[in-house]
Amino acid sequence: MLIDIAIIIIKIMIVIGGIITTVAYLILAERKVAGFIQERYGPNRVGLWGLLQPIADGVKTLLKEDITPARANRIIYHLAPAMVLAPALVTFAVVPFGSGIDAFGRHIAFQVADIGIGILFIFAITSIGVYGVVLGGWSSNNKYSLLGGLRSSAQMISYEIALGLSVIGILLLTGSLRLNDIVEAQIGMWNVFRQPVAFLIFLVAVFAETNRLPFDLAESEQELIAGYHIEYSGFKYSMFMLGEYSNIITASALIVTLFFGGWTVPFIDVTKFGYWGAFLSVVSFAVKTGFFLFLYLWVRWTLPRFRYDQLMHLGWKVLLPLALLNLLFTAAWITYA
Amino acid sequence: MTESLFFVFAAMAIVSALMVILNRNPIYSAVSLVITLFSLAGIFLLLEAYFLAVVQIIIYAGAIMVLFLFVIMLLNPGKEAKFLSPTNPRILIITLLSIAFIGMIFTLVSGTANYIGEAASSTGDLGTTRNIGLTLFTKYLLPFEIASLLLLVSLVGAVLMTKRNLR
Numbered sequence: 272m273l274i275d276i277a278i279i280i281i282k283i284m285i286v287i288g289g290i291i292t293t294v295a296y297l298i299l300a301e302r303k304v305a306g307f308i309q310e311r312y313g314p315n316r317v318g319l320w321g322l323l324q325p326i327a328d329g330v331k332t333l334l335k336e337d338i339t340p341a342r343a344n345r346i347i348y349h350l351a352p353a354m355v356l357a358p359a360l361v362t363f364a365v366v367p368f369g370s371g372i373d374a375f376g377r378h379i380a381f382q383v384a385d386i387g388i389g390i391l392f393i394f395a396i397t398s399i400g401v402y403g404v405v406l407g408g409w410s411s412n413n414k415y416s417l418l419g420g421l422r423s424s425a426q427m428i429s430y431e432i433a434l435g436l437s438v439i440g441i442l443l444l445t446g447s448l449r450l451n452d453i454v455e456a457q458i459g460m461w462n463v464f465r466q467p468v469a470f471l472i473f474l475v476a477v478f479a480e481t482n483r484l485p486f487d488l489a490e491s492e493q494e495l496i497a498g499y500h501i502e503y504s505g506f507k508y509s510m511f512m513l514g515e516y517s518n519i520i521t522a523s524a525l526i527v528t529l530f531f532g533g534w535t536v537p538f539i540d541v542t543k544f545g546y547w548g549a550f551l552s553v554v555s556f557a558v559k560t561g562f563f564l565f566l567y568l569w570v571r572w573t574l575p576r577f578r579y580d581q582l583m584h585l586g587w588k589v590l591l592p593l594a595l596l597n598l599l600f601t602a603a604w605i606t607y608a
Numbered sequence: 609m610t611e612s613l614f615f616v617f618a619a620m621a622i623v624s625a626l627m628v629i630l631n632r633n634p635i636y637s638a639v640s641l642v643i644t645l646f647s648l649a650g651i652f653l654l655l656e657a658y659f660l661a662v663v664q665i666i667i668y669a670g671a672i673m674v675l676f677l678f679v680i681m682l683l684n685p686g687k688e689a690k691f692l693s694p695t696n697p698r699i700l701i702i703t704l705l706s707i708a709f710i711g712m713i714f715t716l717v718s719g720t721a722n723y724i725g726e727a728a729s730s731t732g733d734l735g736t737t738r739n740i741g742l743t744l745f746t747k748y749l750l751p752f753e754i755a756s757l758l759l760l761v762s763l764v765g766a767v768l769m770t771k772r773n774l775r
Contacts, residue, residue: 344635347635347639387658387736387737388658388659388662388737391659391662391663394662394666394670395662395665395666395669395670396665398669398670398674399642399670401670401674402642402674402677405674405677405678405681406635406639409677409681420681421678421681421682424674424675424677424678427674428674431670431671
């Protein structure tokens, strides 16, 4: 009993520690990639290749003055950053990040919570992440932040539908909502080859869900200066940033889990090799997730921002019908073939 | 463990539901309603209705309440007026309706007390996704389809109201 609780606590610490560390270096990577794409160096002063830059940034935001606008709604203004960060960290709990090991006379899965409705849990938690953005934008009592919050809520609700529908095809093929079952069903053949259309829809929708370019209408600098977090400073501002980048990590991990075989390694059955196999599976998961993290950065510094009407057009008139058609074809294929 | 958690969620649900109607600021009311929905989802989880709990959060907390907030923020209504004056005839109507409503709930609860015990004893696969799907698409297919048709009609009606000049 005691050892079970200890294992769970260690897993939670590994996952949260891993996410926070990855966020720190993802922000550094973002600045480096931006630098290379724009033919400059990016941050390279603090430590070797600028590797200590995240620590410098963290200390800086902690020491900055925490400003509250005079006419802000104080309770909600102070709560909003936590409402963004908490769901972003909780979502990763159901993502399996390795095959698991046998130790202490039991099987230890590399996943905090293996629940039967894993994929629905993720949709539920990500759908409440929008509250922090909307309420933060409203409580600042600033017209730009209010507009950012409103845009974000409309955008996230619109793309959630395409996101959910694109996954149903995979659920039909797997016959389970458990993420580990979805991963194991992909041994030998990744879902991206079975459901290429669903993958494209999911990829686009997930960019919109995380408020990233080319869909970062909630922040768009030219129009709204900084959008929903315009009035935030100091550590509350970094909490919004932590939430945004944690969402990116979870989204990349989810793409890998659903479409690219999760922790499985092509042509090798990692469950046969004990600890080394488990290690290999975690490496496989990390490499694949890392690629999608890079894709996020690559897209951000390559594509221009959409206009708001184009965003809504794409979501409702292109992605939604496409997702429905894909679902129809998948269902027909399963029924008749 | 389960019982004490039930009381925690039930207390949260009742307190936040009271906050919905007692707050003058519409934003606070909306946020309190979100907390109520979460407490109800927690109670569903304790009853092992995992699918229902998650759907409750996805649909009500994740979509409908966000739209509520959206509308409240766009209209930005001020604080609600104070209580009605005691001489207002509406007070009488409201009181009568409330008493009738509470009476109805009491009749329902006293009638279904046996069912609640039954449902709690037959734990396990009652609330699984598979079973809900099977029941919904076999035994309750007709009510399910009628409900979806009703939603479709209201959807078309809402679109038509915004585009009145098209006719």
